[in-house]
Amino acid sequence: MRITAENVSWAVAGRTIVDGVSLDVAPGETVGLIGPNGSGKSSLLRCLAGLRAPTAGVVRYDREPIHAWSARRVARRVAFVEQAADTDSELRVVDVVGLGRTPFGDRWRGFDARDRAVVDAALARLGLTGLRERAWKALSGGERQRAHIARALAQQPYAILLDEPTNHLDVKHQLELLALLAGTDQTVLVALHDLSLAARHCDRLLLLRGGRLVAAGPPKDVLTPELLAEVFEVDAETGPDALGHLAVSYRGPLPHPLADFDTPTEKDS
Numbered sequence: 001m002r003i004t005a006e007n008v009s010w011a012v013a014g015r016t017i018v019d020g021v022s023l024d025v026a027p028g029e030t031v032g033l034i035g036p037n038g039s040g041k042s043s044l045l046r047c048l049a050g051l052r053a054p055t056a057g058v059v060r061y062d063r064e065p066i067h068a069w070s071a072r073r074v075a076r077r078v079a080f081v082e083q084a085a086d087t088d089s090e091l092r093v094v095d096v097v098g099l100g101r102t103p104f105g106d107r108w109r110g111f112d113a114r115d116r117a118v119v120d121a122a123l124a125r126l127g128l129t130g131l132r133e134r135a136w137k138a139l140s141g142g143e144r145q146r147a148h149i150a151r152a153l154a155q156q157p158y159a160i161l162l163d164e165p166t167n168h169l170d171v172k173h174q175l176e177l178l179a180l181l182a183g184t185d186q187t188v189l190v191a192l193h194d195l196s197l198a199a200r201h202c203d204r205l206l207l208l209r210g211g212r213l214v215a216a217g218p219p220k221d222v223l224t225p226e227l228l229a230e231v232f233e234v235d236a237e238t239g240p241d242a243l244g245h246l247a248v249s250y251r252g253p254l255p256h257p258l259a260d261f262d263t264p265t266e267k268d269s
């Protein structure tokens with residue numbers, strides 16, 4: 001499924017958080033959304049997931065504007081894994097993953113054999129079969145994160161939007177998750193802070209600063225030392241790592257533009 005944003009803006013309390021963003025994610029593409037803290041990644045994802053109505057512009061799925069769609073109609077097409085999503089603590093893992101079937105369910109019928117098979121397959125894909133009956137409140141942060149991703153897969157969406165899904169995951173599960181996302185036929189848009197993981201697993205990157213899209217393209221064209229300095233305020237180089245994968249290496253943070261004003265001088269002491 002194609003996801004398109006045309007000049008999408010979102011403002012709250014008189015402040016523009018997402019500012020005229022246009023993007024186009026092609027069916028089956030894996031696109032990384034990157035940008036510093038507060039640059040608007042989560043807010044943009046929420047607009048694209050239909051959870052926030054843009055204050056200007058249009059979001060389309062396969063060319064159809066979604067603003068008039070019901071939440072259920074959107075949820076049959078797109079799954080959204082939010083940052084630190086919370087879930088009712090009385091549930092078991094299988095119940096949380098089963099929430100992914102809600103848009104397809106019939107409240108009188110409950111789950112059928114097909115729903116149960118889809119949930120079991122999603123649990124298996126995230127390595128959670130052994131935790132199937134475990135109480136949600138007994139899970140670690142990483143296990144919960146994986147269960148939220150399994151819930152999104154159980155939705156069998158055409159597209160998946162994920163907000164920093166590698167939070168809480170150990171390195172093996174980070175690599176497994178990104179390989180899973182890159183390998184799926186579904187359209188994937190994923191906000192990531194780890195730029196080397198983004199470079200390795202995404203077909204294209206979108207770089208946000210102050211709510212605006214400032215660069216878009218293949219990782220090698222977006223993760224340039226100049227853009228990393230300008231947008232992330234880091235002194236960095238991009239090149240092949242020891243295994244030949246494109247990766248970002250950091251010399252360190254660049255001085256904050258206001259640092260000179262805070263540095264005590266001899267005269268002050």
Ligand SMILES: Nc1ncnc2c1ncn2[C@@H]1O[C@H](COP(=O)(O)OP(=O)(O)OP(=O)(O)O)[C@@H](O)[C@H]1O
Pocket residue numbers: 012013017035036037038039040041042043044
């Ligand atoms: N509901 C809201 N009310 C007021 N301000 C908001 C709201 N939602 C987001 N913001 C502000 O919008 C800006 C962008 O927030 P957002 O969470 O979209 O950024 P982000 O790029 O996802 O950040 P991070 O990398 O830290 O998760 C922040 O300054 C945030 O405080």
